[in-house]
Amino acid sequence: MKSILLRPGRDHSVLQRHPWVFSGAIAQMQGQPEPGETVAIRAPQGNFLAWAAYSPASKIAARIWSWNENETIDADFFHRRIQAALDLRRSVIPVEETNAIRLVHAESDGLPGLVVDQYADRLVVQFLATGVERWRDTLLDLLVELTGIQKVYERSGVDVRSLEGLAAREGPLRSIEEPMGDQAPFQPALIHENGLRFLVDPVHGQKTGFYIDQRRNRMRLGQYSAGRDVLNCFCYTGAFSIYALAGGAKSVLSIDSSAEALEVARKNSAQNGFDGSPMDWMQADVFQALRAFRDEGRQYDLIILDPPKFAQTAAQAERAARGYKDINLLAFKLLRPGGLLFTFSCSGGISAELFQKIIAGAALDAGVDAEIIEHLAQGVDHPVALNFPEGTYLKGLVCHVK
Ligand code: SAH
Numbered sequence: 001m002k003s004i005l006l007r008p009g010r011d012h013s014v015l016q017r018h019p020w021v022f023s024g025a026i027a028q029m030q031g032q033p034e035p036g037e038t039v040a041i042r043a044p045q046g047n048f049l050a051w052a053a054y055s056p057a058s059k060i061a062a063r064i065w066s067w068n069e070n071e072t073i074d075a076d077f078f079h080r081r082i083q084a085a086l087d088l089r090r091s092v093i094p095v096e097e098t099n100a101i102r103l104v105h106a107e108s109d110g111l112p113g114l115v116v117d118q119y120a121d122r123l124v125v126q127f128l129a130t131g132v133e134r135w136r137d138t139l140l141d142l143l144v145e146l147t148g149i150q151k152v153y154e155r156s157g158v159d160v161r162s163l164e165g166l167a168a169r170e171g172p173l174r175s176i177e178e179p180m181g182d183q184a185p186f187q188p189a190l191i192h193e194n195g196l197r198f199l200v201d202p203v204h205g206q207k208t209g210f211y212i213d214q215r216r217n218r219m220r221l222g223q224y225s226a227g228r229d230v231l232n233c234f235c236y237t238g239a240f241s242i243y244a245l246a247g248g249a250k251s252v253l254s255i256d257s258s259a260e261a262l263e264v265a266r267k268n269s270a271q272n273g274f275d276g277s278p279m280d281w282m283q284a285d286v287f288q289a290l291r292a293f294r295d296e297g298r299q300y301d302l303i304i305l306d307p308p309k310f311a312q313t314a315a316q317a318e319r320a321a322r323g324y325k326d327i328n329l330l331a332f333k334l335l336r337p338g339g340l341l342f343t344f345s346c347s348g349g350i351s352a353e354l355f356q357k358i359i360a361g362a363a364l365d366a367g368v369d370a371e372i373i374e375h376l377a378q379g380v381d382h383p384v385a386l387n388f389p390e391g392t393y394l395k396g397l398v399c400h401v402k
Contacts, residue, residue, distance in 0.1 A: 002031030003040040017387035019107050036134025038073045053131025057165025063112035075138050078262045085109040090381045100191040101381050108385040117208045119189035119200045122151045124208040128160050152204045153186050171324040197271045213378040222247035228301035233286045238265030240304050251278040290330035301333045304342040311349035328362035335401045344396040352395040374398035
């Protein structure tokens with residue numbers, strides 16, 4: 001069996017069941033495994049530690065499938081892992097809540113590098129590591145078999161694939177040879193969430209099409225919206241805005257820099273019967289718009305800040321921190337007494353602790369007395385395995401201005 005022998009002292013994290021083996025931990029390769037091939041990870045003394053997928057081009061040289069020597073990494077293994085991921089979602093997300101669900105969340109579901117999102121009768125998949133890339137046909141067969149969903153679209157065109165030495169890959173997969181003509185081969189899906197309806201375009205949309213991870217945070221927002229003037233910054237396709245209106249908001253102004261996202265947002269508004277409601281959409285840079293609003297002396301009762309990832313890595317955290325501070329300071333200035341701020345960070349490089357410090361600094365500099373009334377996180381279909389804290393990325397605070 002091809003093996004990776006670890007350096008002395010570098011077997012610790014594997015014993016603690018962390019799923020990554022860094023290239024610097026390798027003392028010696030035994031055999032010449034191909035990219036994605038299953039190898040045994042061995043302690044310096046040679047004893048077995050885990051089965052893993054080898055990734056020669058990556059700093060993460062191997063991602064662990066299993067710590068059980070008796071387990072064979074084959075189609076049955078992947079069947080068990082996918083089924084377990086599906087079972088978790090079925091047990092914690094009632095069917096009436098939504099049909100837009102992250103079915104597989106990579107490392108945290110024991111399937112390093114595999115992301116699968118369901119949007120009604122479609123799946124969107126990402127193969128983000130050499131291990132799952134090598135098993136892609138098996139995984140696709142199993143996904144179709146276990147979900148009963150036939151239409152699968154790949155959105156693996158993301159930067160992380162290049163770190164693994166893999167080319168970007170996007171397009172329809174499997175049995176979705178729908179009629180071409182002037183019909184796009186992969187139409188947007190219409191999904192439901194807590195009784196609301198949203199269009200999701202897996203082909204042109206951001207990420208895999210929709211920010212599923214904010215579902216229960218949007219629900220929260222809806223519960224706090226009644227009678228409030230709401231400002232939704234970085235609104236994308238308007239999901240928070242529509243929850244706010246459904247929750248009885250007095251008015252909603254939503255800002256995004258993307259014209260395409262706002263076009264879908266308007267359609268979503270119509271889908272939910274909110275045509276003619278006090279709902280405005282604005283294409284602008286949020287940093288500039290908030291400054292202009294401050295200068296005009298505008299005031300709101302509820303502000304949502306859900307910006308894109310400002311920091312990809314811990315190294316970029318400082319620049320990101322300045323960005324978060326800037327928008328949160330401005331938002332605090334725009335809130336009336338009694339107002340609420342829903343503020344988020346999806347940067348993995350910014351810890352929850354640091355994020356809270358940044359928000360505290362923003363309130364201080366804005367001259368505002370505020371308190372945290374809720375801590376928010378990514379949804380239940382984005383679990384964080386206890387042996388993989390890196391799986392945490394989305395954090396949010398609901399702050400009340402006194
Ligand atoms: N809250 C949304 C997701 C937001 S994603 C939801 O629940 O669906 C971040 C959004 O910020 C994207 O739509 C992107 O187009 C937008 N964006 C990025 N930089 C921006 C900027 N400087 N000003 C305004 N919008 C920006």
